[in-house]
Amino acid sequence: MADWDDLKVFLAVARGESLSRAGRVLKLDAATVGRRVARLEEAFGARLFTRSPQGYVLTDEGARLVAPAEAIEAQMARAAEALAGPAEGISGQVRIGAPDGAANYLLPQVVARIVAANPGLEVQIVALPRVFSLTRREADMVIAVSKPEQGRVIATKITDYRLSLAASDAYLGSAPPLTSLADLPAHRVIGYIPDMIFDRELDYLADLGVEQPPVASNSVSVQLNLIRQGAGVGVVHDFALPAAPGVRRVLTRDFGLTRAFHLIRHADDRRVPRIERFAEVLVAGLRAEVARLERQSQGE
Template sequence: MADWDDLKVFLAVARGDSLSRAGRVLKMDAATVGRRVTRLEAALGARLFSRSPQGYGLTDEGARLVHHAEAIEAEMERAREALSGPGEGISGQIRIGAPDGCANYLLPQVVAGIVAENPALEVQIVALPRVFSLTRREADMVIAVSRPEQGRVIATRIADYHLSLAASTAYLADAPPLDTLDDLRTHRVIGYIPDMIFDRELDYLADLGVEQAPVTSNSVSVQLNLIRQGAGVGVVHDFALPATQGITRVLTRTFRLTRAFHLVRHADDRKVPRIERFSQALVAGMRAEIARLEAQVHQQATA
């Protein structure tokens, strides 16, 4: 019969694909992790992992056990929440994966408000321009631009947000006229590195009618700083503009994009009170912050 401690080790190895990565998560050495896996396999009478130089891959039996182990994990989390009581606030560790634009210009102020009200809460923001794996538990939840079409996940639409063309005032002072989208042919355009776009919703150049940007980065923050330094014209999140001096929107009457953020979680976390309460606070905070920052941009434009 397997105990919960061994199942925790099993899940860590399944999510990390290696003993060493699991050990770092569990704060134990790899040899101990390996012994615990072997003990669990003996107790269950089944081979849970296939070992190879590339790491530990789940066997069919291991893949079936993952679902049961995650269900137990969720039950243990609910039990912990029930014992702590509703008046204790949100506690424990929560990791959020997010595109770097959202992670840099929205999440800091939203998360700051949540942790101020929940002192026992630890939040990790992983800002990477790529897709996160909830199955491997790289994060407890992910903020995505495209709604997922497959997988055992639940997705909540957070809010629409807008993007505009922008350039630094110094660049515009010396650059050719920019009165129409056709004028972009005489300007340097800043954009994403084409083969590093991880979501089709981020392919802004197609909306501009531009085939290739001469100055590119896979990071929204780098793109914004390139614009600030006068490297050219680029597409920026409206909610990022209040945090950046010396940048102004251009062609606002002819170009504006609308996209949406979604909060994506593992389906098994729906009944975990800690995750549910944090998700509700995060969604409410992001909706309010997007509305506040975009209203500020609009007021500045009409002043």
């Protein structure tokens, strides 16, 4: 019968799809990881991975083992926390995946307050404009703009947030008049690269009839910096505006969007106290920070 150490190696290889990546996570050399995988396959009498020059891919038998192995992983985490006894704060490591708008303009200050109150806590923020895989454990929790429609996950709505058209004072001072949406075709519009929009909720310019913005980036942070440099007009998170002096909202009576952030976690983490406590304080902190920054962006 397989032991937990071998199952831990199995999960690392399944998530990293290579012996070397799994080894870096486990702090083992690739040869040792390979031997452990072979031992596990022998114990189960089944081939768990297909080997190729591109890496290790789960076989049907291996895919069926993932859920039971993750259930054991969650049980081991709960056992470790139980043995550690009650703690004053949150400790251990938590990795958050987030779109770069939330990662740049919300998470730094929220996480700074959380870690200041919990010295034993280590937080990793993975800021990438894409969808994260909880199944592959790319993160312990993910901030997303769309609720997942399937999968064994826990989805908690964090808060609504607002987006507005915005431009720099320098741009507006030299550009044609912008008094209504009818004036927009005379202006350069900044937005997402259309074929790199990873979530339909991010297709902000569809409501404006703009299919191909002349200046574009897959990053909202880059878009905001382009707006700051006077490259044109774009859709901006209201909560990001306090970080962009010289940029202001325009056409506020004609255009505005509301979206929502959701915190997504693996269902097996529901009973992991460390993850539960961190999720609670993170959601509360993000709600308060979005409200504070939106008030500030509106001059309140």
